[in-house]
Amino acid sequence: MAFTVPRRCAGTGIANLVPTLWAQAAAAEDPAIRTPSIFDPSSTPALGILDYSHLVLGICFAIFVIVMVLIAATVVRFRRRPGDDDREPPQIYGSNQLELAWTVVPIMIVFVLSLVTVRTILALQIHERPQGWMPVTVVGHQWWWEFQYPEHGFTTANELHVPVDRATFLTLESADVIHSFWVPQLSGKTDVIPNRENHMWIEPQVPGLYVGQCAEFCGTQHAYMLLRIYVHTAEDFARWAKAEAKDAAVTPGVAAGRDVFLTTACINCHTVRGTVANGRFGPDLTHLMSRQTLGAGVAPNNADHLKEWVMNPDHLKPGVLMPAMGLDARPIDQLVAYLLTLE
Numbered sequence: 001m002a003f004t005v006p007r008r009c010a011g012t013g014i015a016n017l018v019p020t021l022w023a024q025a026a027a028a029e030d031p032a033i034r035t036p037s038i039f040d041p042s043s044t045p046a047l048g049i050l051d052y053s054h055l056v057l058g059i060c061f062a063i064f065v066i067v068m069v070l071i072a073a074t075v076v077r078f079r080r081r082p083g084d085d086d087r088e089p090p091q092i093y094g095s096n097q098l099e100l101a102w103t104v105v106p107i108m109i110v111f112v113l114s115l116v117t118v119r120t121i122l123a124l125q126i127h128e129r130p131q132g133w134m135p136v137t138v139v140g141h142q143w144w145w146e147f148q149y150p151e152h153g154f155t156t157a158n159e160l161h162v163p164v165d166r167a168t169f170l171t172l173e174s175a176d177v178i179h180s181f182w183v184p185q186l187s188g189k190t191d192v193i194p195n196r197e198n199h200m201w202i203e204p205q206v207p208g209l210y211v212g213q214c215a216e217f218c219g220t221q222h223a224y225m226l227l228r229i230y231v232h233t234a235e236d237f238a239r240w241a242k243a244e245a246k247d248a249a250v251t252p253g254v255a256a257g258r259d260v261f262l263t264t265a266c267i268n269c270h271t272v273r274g275t276v277a278n279g280r281f282g283p284d285l286t287h288l289m290s291r292q293t294l295g296a297g298v299a300p301n302n303a304d305h306l307k308e309w310v311m312n313p314d315h316l317k318p319g320v321l322m323p324a325m326g327l328d329a330r331p332i333d334q335l336v337a338y339l340l341t342l343e
Contacts, residue, residue, distance in 0.1 A: 036184045036211050042231075043186040044167075044203040045124050052120045059109060124188065126201070133167040133201075136160065140172070140179035140192040140214065142321060143221040144283060144296040152241050155271070157283030158296045159228045161244075163237040164207050172198040177219065183212030183229055191216060204231040220319040226297030247274030248286045249341050257338025260331045269322070272342065282322060288342040295320065307336045 041047045138160075139146040148155045162168045172181055172192045179192040186202040204210075212227035232240060261267070262275060269282035277285075291301050298317045299305040308315065310332055313322040327335065 038184045041185055042204055042206045042208070042210070044205070045187040045201060046185055048120055048123050049188050052116060055116060056113065059113070063109075124201075125199070129169060130167050133169055134162070135169055135171065136162070137171045137173065138181060138192070140174045140176075140181070140218075140225075142176050142219050143214075143225040143317070145225070145227060146175075146283065149241070149244075152245055154245050154273070154286070155284045156244065156287070157291070158226070158293065159230060159291050161230045161232060161237060161240050162202065162204060163234050164204050164231050166234070167201055167203045169199065169201045172200065178216050179214045179218050179225070180216035181212070181227070182215040183210050183227055185210050186212075186229065189215050202229075204229075207231045207233055207236075221298075221317055224296055224298045224317055226293070228292065228297070244287055244290070248272045249343060250274070251338075251341040254334070254338040254341050257334035257336070260327070260335045261338055264325060264327070265323075266325070266335075285339070285342055288339055290343055303336065303340060306339055307332065310336060310339075 038046070038050065038053070041050045135150055137148040137150065139148070145158050145160075146155060147157065147160050170181070170190075172190055173196075174192045174194045176194065178194070180189050181192055181200065182189040183202075186204060187200055190198050190200040192198065208231055210229045210231065212229065214222060214225035214227075216222075218225065230240075258275070261272070262277060267275075267277035267279055269279040271278050271280065271284045271286065273284075273286040289301065293299065294301045294305055294309050295313070295317045299309070305316070310325060310327075312324045313320045314324065325332075
């Protein structure tokens, strides 16, 4: 995929349209991805939002039909006829009962919608945690996502893994600007704001891969801030979490590449558990090759794109904060060979 956001799109509806189109295109290319749609919910909060949407759309449609019928009846009943101008005095039409109903009914509709809205909001913002819930802290960065699993003691990036039929409560934070966390089939949009914690929860009911994106324009690479959420069975999630909690693999054949990594500026930004690298500015790379994409969805995660990313990240993701390392060809090959072992 090769969608980018023009710089002059900042603050416009186009900037929010681009990532949505990109997510839909990604789903079309990969059958494993569920096409993002609010009308195909797969989580308890998303089902509540859909029920609320059906109610609102149903009421609006009923109002539309009634108004159109009354307009048509009025046009037919009171259309201009020959001799109308000669009538003295002119006929006056009106009904106090109709005017009263025309006032009371909308008030009742607004009152009902207000009650349902409050109920839906309270259901989406529950404070009591159900038994077996799992906490995850989400930190938005320009332009990638950090996922911290406090129960399991590790951190990942860009790809959130959760168990099916188990509530996951997300604490949303931002490291820089305002972002917005949105996976249409799992829950509604929630802003990610600097110096503030927001909260949301999901309870997926169907295993699979769900795609979302940042829904708040956050800079030139807003369109490349994709969210991938993997929903596993309980057994598969336990296996994934156990593997993710391990330190990075130690492969003797790539010692030269590991030395390149540990003796350059890489360790100032990235963490690789089991080594002296403990940077927090960039994504945790302990299990880099377990992820499907680079740069929050900018390219598939494979040897060719990884080498291109190390050589010049700005070529793949213009404006990215990671600098080009300026290494010669041999050290780059050694470094990439080492990164490929981080599974």
